[in-house]
Amino acid sequence: MSALTAQVRAFIDAVVIPVEDESDGDVAAAGGEELRLSLQASARQEGIFAPHAPTAYGGLGLGMVERAPVFEAAGRSLFGPMALNINAPDEGNVHLLDQIATEAQRARYLEPLARGSVRSAFAMTEPPPGAGSDPSALQTSAETVPGGWVINGRKKFITGADGAGFLIVMARTAAGATMFLMAADRPGIRLVRHVTTMDKSMLGGHCELSLEDVRVGPDDVLGADGEGFRYAQVRLGPARMTHVMRWLGAAQRAHEAAVAYAASRSAWGKPLASLGMAEQMIADNEIDLAATRALLMTACRALDEGKPAREETSLAKVFGAEALDRVADRAMQLCGGAGVSTDLPVARIAREIRPFRIYDGPSEVHRMSLARRAVRRYGAD
Amino acid sequence: MSALTAQVRAFIDAVVIPVEDESDGDVAAAGGEELRLSLQASARQEGIFAPHAPTAYGGLGLGMVERAPVFEAAGRSLFGPMALNINAPDEGNVHLLDQIATEAQRARYLEPLARGSVRSAFAMTEPPPGAGSDPSALQTSAETVPGGWVINGRKKFITGADGAGFLIVMARTAAGATMFLMAADRPGIRLVRHVTTMDKSMLGGHCELSLEDVRVGPDDVLGADGEGFRYAQVRLGPARMTHVMRWLGAAQRAHEAAVAYAASRSAWGKPLASLGMAEQMIADNEIDLAATRALLMTACRALDEGKPAREETSLAKVFGAEALDRVADRAMQLCGGAGVSTDLPVARIAREIRPFRIYDGPSEVHRMSLARRAVRRYGAD
Amino acid sequence: MSALTAQVRAFIDAVVIPVEDESDGDVAAAGGEELRLSLQASARQEGIFAPHAPTAYGGLGLGMVERAPVFEAAGRSLFGPMALNINAPDEGNVHLLDQIATEAQRARYLEPLARGSVRSAFAMTEPPPGAGSDPSALQTSAETVPGGWVINGRKKFITGADGAGFLIVMARTAAGATMFLMAADRPGIRLVRHVTTMDKSMLGGHCELSLEDVRVGPDDVLGADGEGFRYAQVRLGPARMTHVMRWLGAAQRAHEAAVAYAASRSAWGKPLASLGMAEQMIADNEIDLAATRALLMTACRALDEGKPAREETSLAKVFGAEALDRVADRAMQLCGGAGVSTDLPVARIAREIRPFRIYDGPSEVHRMSLARRAVRRYGAD
Amino acid sequence: MSALTAQVRAFIDAVVIPVEDESDGDVAAAGGEELRLSLQASARQEGIFAPHAPTAYGGLGLGMVERAPVFEAAGRSLFGPMALNINAPDEGNVHLLDQIATEAQRARYLEPLARGSVRSAFAMTEPPPGAGSDPSALQTSAETVPGGWVINGRKKFITGADGAGFLIVMARTAAGATMFLMAADRPGIRLVRHVTTMDKSMLGGHCELSLEDVRVGPDDVLGADGEGFRYAQVRLGPARMTHVMRWLGAAQRAHEAAVAYAASRSAWGKPLASLGMAEQMIADNEIDLAATRALLMTACRALDEGKPAREETSLAKVFGAEALDRVADRAMQLCGGAGVSTDLPVARIAREIRPFRIYDGPSEVHRMSLARRAVRRYGAD
Known part of the structure; x- marks a missing residue:
C-alpha cells in the first residue's frame, strides 16, 4: 500500500466512517452540503484532496492506475469520495473539462470544481421516450436562434443536480448532439423533483430537470458543436x-x-x-x-x-x-x-x-x- | 381463481395498495397501529378477515392448500397480510395456540388474537451467543421457584414485539426448552430497542427484549414443560x-x-x-x-x-x-x-x-x- | 412408492443397470437392437412392459400422473426406458398415433410399436436453414401429384431413425405442415449419416436423412392435411x-x-x-x-x-x-x-x-x- | 500479438487442429506416442518447441508473463501443448527439476524431458484414504533400509504415467514427505490400470500405479528429504x-x-x-x-x-x-x-x-x- 493510500485509508477510518455510521449513509440526514464542506476542509488539511485533479488546481494529478487504490480506499466510506472531491459526477466532469474546455471555461468551471468550491451535474439522460439506455434517443433540442440556441427538454436521473453550481447539458442541434455548459441558475432551468431511489449517499440526489427556453451562446458550447x-x-x-x-x-x-x-x-x-x-x-x-x-x-x-x-x-x-x-x-x-x-x-x-x-x-x-x-x-x- | 381469492385481490387493489404506495411501504409512517385497526375493520366488513383462523373465532377456517392463493393475493401488498390479520407472527401464533393452548389460554390469548383485538410476538431468538440459527443454544433460563419459575434472559429480532399484547417466550427449564405465555406488560419485560432493518413493513418492528426476574406460573406454560x-x-x-x-x-x-x-x-x-x-x-x-x-x-x-x-x-x-x-x-x-x-x-x-x-x-x-x-x-x- | 414403481425399480437394479455399467451406457456397444429385444422380453415377463401404452395393445394404460414415478424409476438406468419400451421417440409416437391415427394406421403402425415389435422415428427437424428451433422454417416439401404427394427434403437429428420400422415425416403441402406415416424402407428414404453426439444411449442414434421423390398417398397422412x-x-x-x-x-x-x-x-x-x-x-x-x-x-x-x-x-x-x-x-x-x-x-x-x-x-x-x-x-x- | 504467438497460432491451425478434428481429440486414437514425436518434430522445425524450457536445453526460456499468450495459442488445439512439449505434467516437471535437481539429475532427467526425448509423470495423489484433496493424508511410505529406502504404496490419477520414462514419486520418510526420482521401469513399479475419464486428450492417460518394495537411494531424492x-x-x-x-x-x-x-x-x-x-x-x-x-x-x-x-x-x-x-x-x-x-x-x-x-x-x-x-x-x- 502506497503512503498516500495508507493516509487516505486512515483518514476515512478516523474522520469519515463515524459520520457515515451515525447517519446510516444518508448524506442529507448527515448534513448535506455543510458536511461536504467540512469533510473536504479536513481532507485538504491532510493533503489528500482531489487526487485526480490537475496539480495546477490543487490536485495530485494521478493517472488511472495510480488512482485505483486511492479511490478504493476513499470508497470504503460512502462519504469518502465526497470528502476527497472525487465523487460522481464531479470527478468525471473534471476529467471531461480538462480534456475539452476552453481557457475561459477552465477558469469559470473547471478550477472551482476541482477546488471543491462548487458542485456540478451532467445532464444527459431523459425520461422515456428520450435518451436512456439508448443515448441516440436524445430529445432535448437546441434550436438555432440569433446569437446562439434555445434549449428545451427534460432531463432525468441527473445526479447531484440539486445544489450544483453548473450543468453540462446534452442537447440536439442541427449539427448533432452537443454539450453546453451553463450555470445552474440560468433562467429556464427548473428542478422538477428528486427521484427518490434506494441509494441515499449521493449529495444533490438524482433529479428531474426541465429546461424551458434556456438561452445559450457559442461560448457555452463545450468542445465542438455536434461532437457530444x-x-x-x-x-x-x-x-x-x-x-x-x-x-x-x-x-x-x-x-x-x-x-x-x-x-x-x-x-x-x-x-x-x-x-x-x-x-x-x-x-x-x-x-x-x-x-x-x-x-x-x-x-x-x-x-x-x-x-x-x-x-x-x-x-x-x-x-x-x-x-x-x-x-x-x-x-x-x-x-x-x-x-x-x-x-x-x-x-x-x-x-x-x-x-x-x-x-x-x-x-x-x-x-x-x-x-x-x-x-x-x-x-x- | 376462487371467489374469495378474487375478493381479496380486489380489496387489496382498491383499499390497501394506495396506502402502501403513499408511504413506500413503511408501516410506521403509514399510521402503525391505527392503520392496522382501520384496514382490519375494512377487511372484516368485506368478510375476508382472518381466513386462517378457526370459524369459532370469526375466521374462515381454511386449510393450507386453500390458504395459499388467498394469502398470495393478500401478500400483493406489503400491508395486505396485516389487513387480513394473517401477518407474521400473529398468524403462526394462532396456529400454535389452536393446537396446544388450554381452554383458559384460548379464551385469554387465542380468541382476541384471532379477532384482531391484540397483536402478539414469538420470543425465541436471542443475541449471540444465544439461540439464533442454532436454536439449541437457548440461554434464557426459567429457574424453578416456589409456585413457578423466574425467567431471565435476552431476546432479539422479536418481530412485532413493540405494541404486542402478549408474548410466547421460549426459556430453558429443568425439563428442557419450554414455552410460556405472558402479557407483554408483565413486570420485568423491557423493550431494549428496535433493531433497525432494511424492511419497514412489519408492524411493531424487530425488537430486542430483556427479561429480568419475570415470574410465571404453571398456568402460563404453553403445552407441556420441556416440549418447547x-x-x-x-x-x-x-x-x-x-x-x-x-x-x-x-x-x-x-x-x-x-x-x-x-x-x-x-x-x-x-x-x-x-x-x-x-x-x-x-x-x-x-x-x-x-x-x-x-x-x-x-x-x-x-x-x-x-x-x-x-x-x-x-x-x-x-x-x-x-x-x-x-x-x-x-x-x-x-x-x-x-x-x-x-x-x-x-x-x-x-x-x-x-x-x-x-x-x-x-x-x-x-x-x-x-x-x-x-x-x-x-x-x- | 407404488407396487409397480417398486417392481420397476427392482428390475432396473437387477437386470438393466449391470448392462449399462459394463458398457458405460453406450447402447451400440452394449448390443444395440439385440439388447433391446432381450431387455424388453425380460420386462414383458415381469409384467412391467409399456406402462404408457393402451391396454388393448398390451400396455398398462397409465395416465401422466401415474406414469411419473414409474418412468422415473425406469430412467434410473440409461437403458431402462428402452427396456420398458418407453423411450423417445417411440413413447411419444405411441401417444400421437393413439390420439390421431385411423384404424388402419393403428393396426399397421401403433400396435406393433406399442408391443415393441418395431421402433419408429419422428422426422421433423432439418439442417439449417430448415426447421430447427423455429419449426415454421420447415423446408421439406410435399408436392401434389396425381394420387398423392412427392416428398423431397432433408431431416436432421432424427433420433432412432437407424433401425426404425417406420417414420412420421413432417412436410409442407399446399395446406400447410402435414404429417405422413411411412415404412422406413420406402423408396427414396436414405440414411445420410449418424450425427455423432456426446450422448450414447439412444438406440438408432441421431440421424440425418434425405428424402428424394418419396411417394405418399392419402392413406399415409396422419390426421388431417395441414394440421401438422x-x-x-x-x-x-x-x-x-x-x-x-x-x-x-x-x-x-x-x-x-x-x-x-x-x-x-x-x-x-x-x-x-x-x-x-x-x-x-x-x-x-x-x-x-x-x-x-x-x-x-x-x-x-x-x-x-x-x-x-x-x-x-x-x-x-x-x-x-x-x-x-x-x-x-x-x-x-x-x-x-x-x-x-x-x-x-x-x-x-x-x-x-x-x-x-x-x-x-x-x-x-x-x-x-x-x-x-x-x-x-x-x-x- | 507477438511474432512468436502468431507463429504458434499459425502452426496450430495448419498442423495440429486437423489431426485433432479427425480424431475428435482422442489422443490414443490419433496415434499416441507416434503422434507426439511427429508433432514435436514439426514444432522443433518451426522453432517454437519448448518455449518454457531453459535455453541450455533447446527451449526459449520464457517467463510466466511471456508464456501466457504462447501457451494460450498452443492450447487452442487439445494436442497443441503436446506438440510444443508444454503439456502437463511434463511442463511442470521441467520447472520443478530446473529449480531443485542436482547436476546429475538434470543431465539424466531434465535435459531429455525438456528436449522431448522422454515423458514423465508426477506421482503424488493416491486412492482413498490416501492423499487426494488433502495432500497431508499421504500414505505411500519410504522405509529406511541400509543404503536408502524401500517405497510401498499406491498412486492414482497419475497423468501420463503409461509410457513415461521416469516418475517423480512423493512418499513419506522419517523426515516427512519426500520426492524421489526414478526410471519408470524400476523394479516394483506396476501400472495397475488406466482410470477411464471423460477427457481423452492426455497422452499416457490417468493411471493407477502400485509401488511394491521399490528401492531408492540418496541420489534419487529430489531436493532435500522431508521437503516434499x-x-x-x-x-x-x-x-x-x-x-x-x-x-x-x-x-x-x-x-x-x-x-x-x-x-x-x-x-x-x-x-x-x-x-x-x-x-x-x-x-x-x-x-x-x-x-x-x-x-x-x-x-x-x-x-x-x-x-x-x-x-x-x-x-x-x-x-x-x-x-x-x-x-x-x-x-x-x-x-x-x-x-x-x-x-x-x-x-x-x-x-x-x-x-x-x-x-x-x-x-x-x-x-x-x-x-x-x-x-x-x-x-x-
Missing part, C-alpha cells in the same frame, strides 16, 4: 472505472465487516466463519473482489496508454457492478439478522451498490455491445 | 409456508409491474420487453414463481394430510426465499432507473423480501438439514 | 414431460451415487459428505430434484385434466433440463476424480443429460415463449 | 497457471467457433447471434474469458517477481476453471444440436475442460484456503 456523443465516451470510459474503484472500496469494507462478524460468532460450537458454507461465501467474495480489481487494472493501464479502451472499460464495469453486488449480498447473508440491520454497514453498502448494475449503462446494454464486437471479430468466416 | 422445541416445529412448518405465500404475492406483483413497465417503454425502436435479454429476465421470473408455487403446494398438501412435512417445508422455504429474491431483483433490473426508485413498487418489494433468505432459518441452515437427511437416506451403503 | 404443427404440439407436451421423468430418474441416481461416495470417503478427518461445501452441493441437488418433480407433477395433472398445458409443460421442461444438468454436474464435483471417470455412473449420466437443454426445444426458445405469454398477460396497460 | 510438500507448492503455483493458459486457449477456440456458427445461422429471420439471449451468452463468454486472463496475468506477474503467489494462483485457478467450463457450456448451447455433436469442436472442448474444476485441486479446496486466509486477515478483531 464522442465527448460522452471520453468522459464515460474513465468515469466508469472510477465508479468501479469507489464501489470496490465499499464492497471490500462490507466483506471485511462480514468476515470479522462471522469470525466472532459461534454456531454449533464453532466459529461461524469456519463452517463450510460460510467459507464458500467468504471465498467467493475474495474471488469476485480480485477479479474486479484485475479487470479494472487492465482497463486503467489501457486508459493510461491513451487508448479509448471501450472494450476493457465495458468488461470491468459490467463484471464489477455485478460482482460487487454479489459481494455485498453475501456479506449480508454471512451476518444473518445483523446483516440486514443498521448494526453493521453491510445492508447500507448493499443498498448503495445495487443501482450500479443500472447506472452508467445497465449490464444488458454493455453485454449487447460486447456481443456485437465479438460477432464482428469472430463471425466473419 | 417440538412445539416450535409445529409452529414453524406452516408458518414458513404462509411466509412463502405472502412473499409470493409480493414478488408476483413486482414481476407484473416490471413486465407492464417494460412493455410500455421502448429502446432501439422496440418495446423493451421484446428484447431478448429482457425476455430472459421475464421468463426466469415466470419459472421462479411457478417453481416456488409448485414446491409450496406440495408442502401444503403434506401439511393438510397431517404430516410434519419437515422436508417439504424446508425445500419450499429455501427455494422460495431465494427464488423470490431473484424475481424482485430481476424486476428492478428490467425497469432500469425507475426500478430502483419509489416510482414503482419493485425496489420496495425487493427490500422487504431480501431478509426472508435469513429470517425463519437462513438458507444455509435449511441446506444443512436437507443434506444431512440425504446422507442418512443415501449414504448408508 | 398442431399435432406436433399434441405430441410435444406429454413427450417433454416423459423426457423430464426419465432424466429425473437418471439425475436422482447420479445424486444418490455421489452422496453414497461422499459419505464413504474422508478428508481432513471427516466424512467428505459432512463438509459444508459438500452439504451445500447435496442440498442444492435435493432442491433441484424436488422442484423439478413439483413442476412436473403440476404439468401432469393439467395434462390428465385434458388441458393443452403449454405453459405448464414449458415451465417443467426448461426448469427440469437445467436443474437436472446442475444435479449431474454437482454429483461429478462431489466425487472428485472418480466423478469424471467411469468408476461411477455420474459422468456418464451428466453426458447424457446435458443435451436435454437443447433437445426438444432449447431453453432459450422456451424462455421466449414464456416471456411473450407473460407480456400478453401483464403488459396490457 | 514445499516443493509441491513450488511446482503447483506455475503449473496451475500454465493449465489455465492452455485451457484458456481451448475455451477461446470453442467461443470463436460458437460465435461463427451463430453468426452464420438464422432463426426467426435474423442471424442467431443477433438474438438477445444469444448476445447474452456471447457477452458472458467475453467477460469470463477476459476475467480469467486478467487474474492469470496478475498471478504471472507475481510469479515472475519471485513471489510464491499462493493467493494469486489460487484465485486464477479456481475462477479460471469454473469460468472456462461456463464458456464451453455456453458455446455448446449457442450452437444447438451441432454444439453437442462432433461437427464442431465445442462439445469436445467442454468434455476436456470440465475435469479441470477437479484436477489440480478441486474448487472447494481452493475456496477453503482462500476463506481461511481471509479470516486470518480480517477476522482478528
Whole structure:
C-alpha cells in the first residue's frame, strides 16, 4: 500500500466512517452540503484532496492506475469520495473539462470544481421516450436562434443536480448532439423533483430537470458543436472505472465487516466463519473482489496508454457492478439478522451498490455491445 | 381463481395498495397501529378477515392448500397480510395456540388474537451467543421457584414485539426448552430497542427484549414443560409456508409491474420487453414463481394430510426465499432507473423480501438439514 | 412408492443397470437392437412392459400422473426406458398415433410399436436453414401429384431413425405442415449419416436423412392435411414431460451415487459428505430434484385434466433440463476424480443429460415463449 | 500479438487442429506416442518447441508473463501443448527439476524431458484414504533400509504415467514427505490400470500405479528429504497457471467457433447471434474469458517477481476453471444440436475442460484456503 493510500485509508477510518455510521449513509440526514464542506476542509488539511485533479488546481494529478487504490480506499466510506472531491459526477466532469474546455471555461468551471468550491451535474439522460439506455434517443433540442440556441427538454436521473453550481447539458442541434455548459441558475432551468431511489449517499440526489427556453451562446458550447456523443465516451470510459474503484472500496469494507462478524460468532460450537458454507461465501467474495480489481487494472493501464479502451472499460464495469453486488449480498447473508440491520454497514453498502448494475449503462446494454464486437471479430468466416 | 381469492385481490387493489404506495411501504409512517385497526375493520366488513383462523373465532377456517392463493393475493401488498390479520407472527401464533393452548389460554390469548383485538410476538431468538440459527443454544433460563419459575434472559429480532399484547417466550427449564405465555406488560419485560432493518413493513418492528426476574406460573406454560422445541416445529412448518405465500404475492406483483413497465417503454425502436435479454429476465421470473408455487403446494398438501412435512417445508422455504429474491431483483433490473426508485413498487418489494433468505432459518441452515437427511437416506451403503 | 414403481425399480437394479455399467451406457456397444429385444422380453415377463401404452395393445394404460414415478424409476438406468419400451421417440409416437391415427394406421403402425415389435422415428427437424428451433422454417416439401404427394427434403437429428420400422415425416403441402406415416424402407428414404453426439444411449442414434421423390398417398397422412404443427404440439407436451421423468430418474441416481461416495470417503478427518461445501452441493441437488418433480407433477395433472398445458409443460421442461444438468454436474464435483471417470455412473449420466437443454426445444426458445405469454398477460396497460 | 504467438497460432491451425478434428481429440486414437514425436518434430522445425524450457536445453526460456499468450495459442488445439512439449505434467516437471535437481539429475532427467526425448509423470495423489484433496493424508511410505529406502504404496490419477520414462514419486520418510526420482521401469513399479475419464486428450492417460518394495537411494531424492510438500507448492503455483493458459486457449477456440456458427445461422429471420439471449451468452463468454486472463496475468506477474503467489494462483485457478467450463457450456448451447455433436469442436472442448474444476485441486479446496486466509486477515478483531 502506497503512503498516500495508507493516509487516505486512515483518514476515512478516523474522520469519515463515524459520520457515515451515525447517519446510516444518508448524506442529507448527515448534513448535506455543510458536511461536504467540512469533510473536504479536513481532507485538504491532510493533503489528500482531489487526487485526480490537475496539480495546477490543487490536485495530485494521478493517472488511472495510480488512482485505483486511492479511490478504493476513499470508497470504503460512502462519504469518502465526497470528502476527497472525487465523487460522481464531479470527478468525471473534471476529467471531461480538462480534456475539452476552453481557457475561459477552465477558469469559470473547471478550477472551482476541482477546488471543491462548487458542485456540478451532467445532464444527459431523459425520461422515456428520450435518451436512456439508448443515448441516440436524445430529445432535448437546441434550436438555432440569433446569437446562439434555445434549449428545451427534460432531463432525468441527473445526479447531484440539486445544489450544483453548473450543468453540462446534452442537447440536439442541427449539427448533432452537443454539450453546453451553463450555470445552474440560468433562467429556464427548473428542478422538477428528486427521484427518490434506494441509494441515499449521493449529495444533490438524482433529479428531474426541465429546461424551458434556456438561452445559450457559442461560448457555452463545450468542445465542438455536434461532437457530444464522442465527448460522452471520453468522459464515460474513465468515469466508469472510477465508479468501479469507489464501489470496490465499499464492497471490500462490507466483506471485511462480514468476515470479522462471522469470525466472532459461534454456531454449533464453532466459529461461524469456519463452517463450510460460510467459507464458500467468504471465498467467493475474495474471488469476485480480485477479479474486479484485475479487470479494472487492465482497463486503467489501457486508459493510461491513451487508448479509448471501450472494450476493457465495458468488461470491468459490467463484471464489477455485478460482482460487487454479489459481494455485498453475501456479506449480508454471512451476518444473518445483523446483516440486514443498521448494526453493521453491510445492508447500507448493499443498498448503495445495487443501482450500479443500472447506472452508467445497465449490464444488458454493455453485454449487447460486447456481443456485437465479438460477432464482428469472430463471425466473419 | 376462487371467489374469495378474487375478493381479496380486489380489496387489496382498491383499499390497501394506495396506502402502501403513499408511504413506500413503511408501516410506521403509514399510521402503525391505527392503520392496522382501520384496514382490519375494512377487511372484516368485506368478510375476508382472518381466513386462517378457526370459524369459532370469526375466521374462515381454511386449510393450507386453500390458504395459499388467498394469502398470495393478500401478500400483493406489503400491508395486505396485516389487513387480513394473517401477518407474521400473529398468524403462526394462532396456529400454535389452536393446537396446544388450554381452554383458559384460548379464551385469554387465542380468541382476541384471532379477532384482531391484540397483536402478539414469538420470543425465541436471542443475541449471540444465544439461540439464533442454532436454536439449541437457548440461554434464557426459567429457574424453578416456589409456585413457578423466574425467567431471565435476552431476546432479539422479536418481530412485532413493540405494541404486542402478549408474548410466547421460549426459556430453558429443568425439563428442557419450554414455552410460556405472558402479557407483554408483565413486570420485568423491557423493550431494549428496535433493531433497525432494511424492511419497514412489519408492524411493531424487530425488537430486542430483556427479561429480568419475570415470574410465571404453571398456568402460563404453553403445552407441556420441556416440549418447547417440538412445539416450535409445529409452529414453524406452516408458518414458513404462509411466509412463502405472502412473499409470493409480493414478488408476483413486482414481476407484473416490471413486465407492464417494460412493455410500455421502448429502446432501439422496440418495446423493451421484446428484447431478448429482457425476455430472459421475464421468463426466469415466470419459472421462479411457478417453481416456488409448485414446491409450496406440495408442502401444503403434506401439511393438510397431517404430516410434519419437515422436508417439504424446508425445500419450499429455501427455494422460495431465494427464488423470490431473484424475481424482485430481476424486476428492478428490467425497469432500469425507475426500478430502483419509489416510482414503482419493485425496489420496495425487493427490500422487504431480501431478509426472508435469513429470517425463519437462513438458507444455509435449511441446506444443512436437507443434506444431512440425504446422507442418512443415501449414504448408508 | 407404488407396487409397480417398486417392481420397476427392482428390475432396473437387477437386470438393466449391470448392462449399462459394463458398457458405460453406450447402447451400440452394449448390443444395440439385440439388447433391446432381450431387455424388453425380460420386462414383458415381469409384467412391467409399456406402462404408457393402451391396454388393448398390451400396455398398462397409465395416465401422466401415474406414469411419473414409474418412468422415473425406469430412467434410473440409461437403458431402462428402452427396456420398458418407453423411450423417445417411440413413447411419444405411441401417444400421437393413439390420439390421431385411423384404424388402419393403428393396426399397421401403433400396435406393433406399442408391443415393441418395431421402433419408429419422428422426422421433423432439418439442417439449417430448415426447421430447427423455429419449426415454421420447415423446408421439406410435399408436392401434389396425381394420387398423392412427392416428398423431397432433408431431416436432421432424427433420433432412432437407424433401425426404425417406420417414420412420421413432417412436410409442407399446399395446406400447410402435414404429417405422413411411412415404412422406413420406402423408396427414396436414405440414411445420410449418424450425427455423432456426446450422448450414447439412444438406440438408432441421431440421424440425418434425405428424402428424394418419396411417394405418399392419402392413406399415409396422419390426421388431417395441414394440421401438422398442431399435432406436433399434441405430441410435444406429454413427450417433454416423459423426457423430464426419465432424466429425473437418471439425475436422482447420479445424486444418490455421489452422496453414497461422499459419505464413504474422508478428508481432513471427516466424512467428505459432512463438509459444508459438500452439504451445500447435496442440498442444492435435493432442491433441484424436488422442484423439478413439483413442476412436473403440476404439468401432469393439467395434462390428465385434458388441458393443452403449454405453459405448464414449458415451465417443467426448461426448469427440469437445467436443474437436472446442475444435479449431474454437482454429483461429478462431489466425487472428485472418480466423478469424471467411469468408476461411477455420474459422468456418464451428466453426458447424457446435458443435451436435454437443447433437445426438444432449447431453453432459450422456451424462455421466449414464456416471456411473450407473460407480456400478453401483464403488459396490457 | 507477438511474432512468436502468431507463429504458434499459425502452426496450430495448419498442423495440429486437423489431426485433432479427425480424431475428435482422442489422443490414443490419433496415434499416441507416434503422434507426439511427429508433432514435436514439426514444432522443433518451426522453432517454437519448448518455449518454457531453459535455453541450455533447446527451449526459449520464457517467463510466466511471456508464456501466457504462447501457451494460450498452443492450447487452442487439445494436442497443441503436446506438440510444443508444454503439456502437463511434463511442463511442470521441467520447472520443478530446473529449480531443485542436482547436476546429475538434470543431465539424466531434465535435459531429455525438456528436449522431448522422454515423458514423465508426477506421482503424488493416491486412492482413498490416501492423499487426494488433502495432500497431508499421504500414505505411500519410504522405509529406511541400509543404503536408502524401500517405497510401498499406491498412486492414482497419475497423468501420463503409461509410457513415461521416469516418475517423480512423493512418499513419506522419517523426515516427512519426500520426492524421489526414478526410471519408470524400476523394479516394483506396476501400472495397475488406466482410470477411464471423460477427457481423452492426455497422452499416457490417468493411471493407477502400485509401488511394491521399490528401492531408492540418496541420489534419487529430489531436493532435500522431508521437503516434499514445499516443493509441491513450488511446482503447483506455475503449473496451475500454465493449465489455465492452455485451457484458456481451448475455451477461446470453442467461443470463436460458437460465435461463427451463430453468426452464420438464422432463426426467426435474423442471424442467431443477433438474438438477445444469444448476445447474452456471447457477452458472458467475453467477460469470463477476459476475467480469467486478467487474474492469470496478475498471478504471472507475481510469479515472475519471485513471489510464491499462493493467493494469486489460487484465485486464477479456481475462477479460471469454473469460468472456462461456463464458456464451453455456453458455446455448446449457442450452437444447438451441432454444439453437442462432433461437427464442431465445442462439445469436445467442454468434455476436456470440465475435469479441470477437479484436477489440480478441486474448487472447494481452493475456496477453503482462500476463506481461511481471509479470516486470518480480517477476522482478528
